[in-house]
Amino acid sequence: MGLGEFALIDRYFTRPARRAVLGVGDDCALLTSxxxxxxxxxxxxxxxxxxxxxxxxxxRLGHKALAVNLSDLAACGAEPLAFxxxxxxxxxxxAFLQPFAEGLWALAERHGIDLVGGxxxxxxxxxxxxxxxxxxxxxxxxxxGAAAGDDLWVSGTLGDARAALECFRGTLxxxxxxxxxxxxxxxxxxxxxxxxxRLRGVASSAIDVSDGLLGDLGHxxxxxxxxxxxxxxxxxxxxxxxxxxxxxxxxxxxxGGDDYELLFSAAPGRxxxxxxxxxxxxxxxxxxxxxxxxxxxxxxxGRGQVLHEHARxxxxxxx
Amino acid sequence: MGLGEFALIDRYFTRPARRAVLGVGDDCALLTSxxxxxxxxxxxxxxxxxxxxxxxxxxRLGHKALAVNLSDLAACGAEPLAFxxxxxxxxxxxAFLQPFAEGLWALAERHGIDLVGGxxxxxxxxxxxxxxxxxxxxxxxxxxGAAAGDDLWVSGTLGDARAALECFRGTLxxxxxxxxxxxxxxxxxxxxxxxxxRLRGVASSAIDVSDGLLGDLGHxxxxxxxxxxxxxxxxxxxxxxxxxxxxxxxxxxxxGGDDYELLFSAAPGRxxxxxxxxxxxxxxxxxxxxxxxxxxxxxxxGRGQVLHEHARxxxxxxx
Numbered sequence: 001m002g003l004g005e006f007a008l009i010d011r012y013f014t015r016p017a018r019r020a021v022l023g024v025g026d027d028c029a030l031l032t033s034x035x036x037x038x039x040x041x042x043x044x045x046x047x048x049x050x051x052x053x054x055x056x057x058x059x060r061l062g063h064k065a066l067a068v069n070l071s072d073l074a075a076c077g078a079e080p081l082a083f084x085x086x087x088x089x090x091x092x093x094x095a096f097l098q099p100f101a102e103g104l105w106a107l108a109e110r111h112g113i114d115l116v117g118g119x120x121x122x123x124x125x126x127x128x129x130x131x132x133x134x135x136x137x138x139x140x141x142x143x144x145g146a147a148a149g150d151d152l153w154v155s156g157t158l159g160d161a162r163a164a165l166e167c168f169r170g171t172l173x174x175x176x177x178x179x180x181x182x183x184x185x186x187x188x189x190x191x192x193x194x195x196x197x198r199l200r201g202v203a204s205s206a207i208d209v210s211d212g213l214l215g216d217l218g219h220x221x222x223x224x225x226x227x228x229x230x231x232x233x234x235x236x237x238x239x240x241x242x243x244x245x246x247x248x249x250x251x252x253x254x255x256g257g258d259d260y261e262l263l264f265s266a267a268p269g270r271x272x273x274x275x276x277x278x279x280x281x282x283x284x285x286x287x288x289x290x291x292x293x294x295x296x297x298x299x300x301x302g303r304g305q306v307l308h309e310h311a312r313x314x315x316x317x318x319x
Numbered sequence: 320m321g322l323g324e325f326a327l328i329d330r331y332f333t334r335p336a337r338r339a340v341l342g343v344g345d346d347c348a349l350l351t352s353x354x355x356x357x358x359x360x361x362x363x364x365x366x367x368x369x370x371x372x373x374x375x376x377x378x379r380l381g382h383k384a385l386a387v388n389l390s391d392l393a394a395c396g397a398e399p400l401a402f403x404x405x406x407x408x409x410x411x412x413x414a415f416l417q418p419f420a421e422g423l424w425a426l427a428e429r430h431g432i433d434l435v436g437g438x439x440x441x442x443x444x445x446x447x448x449x450x451x452x453x454x455x456x457x458x459x460x461x462x463x464g465a466a467a468g469d470d471l472w473v474s475g476t477l478g479d480a481r482a483a484l485e486c487f488r489g490t491l492x493x494x495x496x497x498x499x500x501x502x503x504x505x506x507x508x509x510x511x512x513x514x515x516x517r518l519r520g521v522a523s524s525a526i527d528v529s530d531g532l533l534g535d536l537g538h539x540x541x542x543x544x545x546x547x548x549x550x551x552x553x554x555x556x557x558x559x560x561x562x563x564x565x566x567x568x569x570x571x572x573x574x575g576g577d578d579y580e581l582l583f584s585a586a587p588g589r590x591x592x593x594x595x596x597x598x599x600x601x602x603x604x605x606x607x608x609x610x611x612x613x614x615x616x617x618x619x620x621g622r623g624q625v626l627h628e629h630a631r632x633x634x635x636x637x638x
Contacts, residue, residue, distance in 0.1 A: 026462050026542075027394035027526060028359035028452070033352030040347035041435060043449055045405035047442035075346035086364035086447045116360060119447075123366035128405045128438075128447035130362055133347070143345050207346060223345075 012101040013085060013115055029116030031082060031132065040133040040140065042072035048125050052187075053168060058096045060187040061127070062103030067191045068210065069131040070111060071260040074196035075208040077141040078133030082116045083108070088123035111193060141199060141206035141264070146224035150204050150265035150291040153274060155192050155283050157236045158213055159249065160185035162256030172248065178240050185238075189260035195285075198277035199264060206264035212255040214308075216263055217297065224265075227296040230289035232307060250307070254299065265291050331420040332404060332434055348435030350401060350451065359452040359459065361391035367444050371506075372487060377415045379506040380446070381422025386510045387529065388450040389430060390579040393515035394527040396460040397452030401435045402427070407442030430512060460518060460525035460583070465543035469523050469584035469610040472593060474511050474602050476555045477532055479504035481575030482563065491567065497559050504557075508579035514604075517596035518583060525583035531574040533627075535582055536616065543584075546615040549608035551626060569626070573618065584610050 033039060046065050048054055056064075066083065073080050085104070089096075108115060113131075164182035166172035174182070192208070199206060205224055207216045213235065221228055235253045242249065266274050271287075278285040292298075299308040352358060365384050367373055375383075385402065392399050404423070408415075427434060432450075483501035485491035493501070511527070518525060524543055526535045532554065540547055554572045561568065585593050590606075597604040611617075618627040 027391040028361040028397060028459070030395075030454070030459055031358040031360065032456065033356065033358055035354055037352065039350040039352055039358065039451075041350065041401070041403060041449075041451065042347040043403040043405045043437050043447070045407055045438045045440055045442075045445070045447060047407050047440050047445075050440050050442060072346040076349075078347060082360070084360060084362040084449055086362045086449075088364055088366050088445060118362050119364045121364055121366050121369055123364075123369060123445065124443040126364070126366075126407060126442065126445045126447075128362070128364060128445075130360075130403055130405075130449040132358075132360065135349070137351065140347070140349055 012097050013118065015105070015115065029082070029084070031116070034134065036137055037134040038137045038140065040073055040076050040078040040135055041130065042069060043128065043130040044069050044072070046127040055168070056187055057099065059099035059103035062100040063107050063188055065127045065129055066104050066107045067189050068260060069129045070107070070191035070193055071189070071208040071210065073131055073133040074191050074193045075141065075206050075262060076133070076135060077139065077196045077200040077206070078135040079197060080111045080113045080131060080133045080193060082114045083129055083131045085115055085118035086128040087118065087120045088126040089120065090122070090125060135200070139200045141196065141203055143205055143207050143220050143223040146205040146220050146226050146265040146291045147267070148226055148291055148293040150267055151271065151287050152228055152230065152263070152265055152289040152291060153285050154209065154213070154236065154261055154263050154288050155195055155278070155285050156259070156261040157238045157241070158209065158259045158261060159241045159252030159256045160238050161189070161258035162252040163241055163244065163248070165258070166248070166252070172244070181240060186258055189258065191260055192262045192281070192283055195262055195277060195281035195283045198281050199262070202270050202273045202277055203264040203266045206262055209259040209261045209263050210257060212257040213263065214254050214297065220263070220265065221295070221297060224291070227292045227294040228289055229292055229298045229300060232299055233302045234286060234288045236284065236286040331416050332437065348401070348403070350435070353453065355456055356453040357456045357459065359392055359395050359397040359454055360449065361388060362447065362449040363388050363391065365446040374487070375506055376418065378418035378422035381419040382426050382507055384446045384448055385423050385426045386508050387579060388448045389426070389510035389512055390508070390527040390529065392450055392452040393510050393512045394460060394525050394581060395452070395454060396458065396515045396519040396525070397454040398516060399430045399432045399450060399452045399512060401433045402448055402450045404434055404437035405447040406437065406439045407445040408439065409441070409444060454519070458519045460515065460522055462524055462526050462539050462542040465524040465539050465545050465584040465610045466586070467545055467610055467612040469586055470590065470606050471547055471549065471582070471584055471608040471610060472604050473528070473532070473555060473580055473582050473607050474514055474597070474604050475578070475580040476557045476560070477528065477578045477580060478560045478568065478571030478575045479557050480508070480577035481571040482560055482567070484577070485567070485571070491563070500559060505577055508577065510579055511581045511600070511602055514581055514596060514600035514602045517600050518581070518593070521589050521592045521596055522583040522585045525581055528578040528580045528582050529576060531576040532582065533573050533616065539582070539584065540614070540616060543610070546611045546613040546617070547608055548611055548617045548619060551618055552621045553605060553607045555603065555605040555607070
């Protein structure tokens with residue numbers, strides 16, 4: 001992007017660092033690590049048509065690009081510290097960059113984190129963010145800690161983002177107000193950062209639901225060497241989703257993706273602590289099933305009938 | 320990339336972590352920070368046509384994508400620790416991924432660093448790497464420390480990568496052997512990681528030459544509030560470049576880019592230490608001029624005639 005690159009970084013992406021020793025403007029950013037803490041790192045790349053639609057408002061895209069990364073920190077129970085932003089842009093368009101930066105900064109400031117570096121270049125639109133967080137050594141929530149008998153929990157509600165996508169695809173028709181609400185869920189996910197931190201020492205495993213409940217649960221099951229049983233009726237859903245057909249609900253809830261809620265396991269004896277963590281974080285949590293021995297992932301209806309059964313993972317899941 | 324994504328990460332981008340507590344496979348990677356150290360972070364995004372040509376061999380592209388990031392750590396005097404890789408790919412093509420991963424891992428292993436996480440997605444080819452390194456607190460080399468009277472140094476030779484680009488563009492014609500040598504400089508840059516670390520406490524400022532000598536020197540001058548005088552004849556060049564016309568040489572040396580050599584300043588009294596650092600790192604270094612008071616960036620020829628003059632920066636430099 002030549003000359004434009006430095007002006008663009010100055011204009012939109014440079015603010016004084018609060019936590020970082022040195023932010024944007026040198027070859028590297030510098031961060032001081034705190035004793036007894038481990039550093040958590042995650043990178044996500046967003047591409048048009050895969051992770052967002054061309055119709056998304058730039059402000060919401062700025063929010064979402066950072067939100068999906070913060071959601072990875074939330075899933076580890078980490079406190080966010082800083083992030084880098086690498087951006088490929090077809091052109092330097094104020095009408096895009098100004099609101100994009102606003103959406104990004106608004107979320108960054110709510111979580112008190114610095115943009116410490118990055119890169120801009122000309123190219124097909126691509127947004128790559130790397131987030132850095134910290135967690136007390138040995139206390140990160142992992143995918144690998146679920147044990148048979150643990151309760152299975154999820155935050156918020158699932159499926160609205162997928163329902164919005166179906167509206168965009170034309171396979172679902174809703175009135176304008178309903179569509180806008182679902183669209184908001186898809187475009188403005190709220191990373192469960194506070195909940196993740198409060199679940200340290202309480203949850204036995206955690207992941208954020210980005211690829212759909214069954215897919216992401218599969219990661220926990222494989223890593224933990226266990227199976228699970230989900231009660232479909234217990235999977236939390238919005239009133240809007242609950243008004244749609246059972247097939248649409250089931251598809252959106254189980255295979256939705258883009259939810260960015262936390263899916264976690266906790267021993268039954270931790271139930272009260274889970275409820276306190278959720279209350280402190282001001283997030284609803286729902287018990288949706290149980291971790292079981294073996295490798296089967298079962299979904300059952302209200303009468304205990306098995307709706308789906310699969311050996312862990314989602315690769316060949318026929319939902 | 321759906322199902323393919325996990326298989327792809329397993330196949331090409333997962334190896335046991337050596338330094339990281341937890342590498343690829345959870346929501347975040349975990350790194351343990353060492354007491355007294357600061358963390359250095361840098362992200363670079365590579366796009367076809369801007370940072371590499373479609374003709375580059377995938378193995379070399381894998382090398383270069385990591386090399387340009389390690390070069391940022393080198394410019395800060397940091398010890399590399401780990402990196403994340405986010406990759407947008409038009410398709411999952413073994414013929415590309417296998418050699419790309421080989422080139423990447425070969426360089427990573429030479430520097431003893433872990434690939435700790437990342438992301439793969441379908442999309443126009445885009446490679447985004449974030450590197451993490453460490454430096455003793457307060458000892459990072461910055462762009463801001465140059466002082467009037469300091470010598471100005473550069474490692475290796477400059478300009479070969481630009482000469483190769485001119486061959487690709489058809490503005491320069493060389494025989495096959497010469498072209499291959501220049502092309503190697505462009506496609507397989509060697510990040511000066513060892514030199515950067517040895518220059519801690521010796522150099523007063525440093526940057527890596529990625530955008531061209533004048534442009535990158537401009538960053539040091541602006542950040543340090545000084546000017547500089549460069550002796551064009553002292554700027555190190557390969558025998559191949561030295562055989563080309565004076566105009567081509569000058570353009571490639573001053574405005575080349577993609578050199579990934581270190582440009583640094585050091586007080587004259589540090590001369591012996593600079594030479595020892597270079598010898599220890601097994602890298603040639605050349606004194607190419609001096610930092611001066613004021614804000615002029617002068618380039619002079621062997622008779623002291625001013626070839627170029629500009630107030631810092633390169634934005635309007637008429638080379």
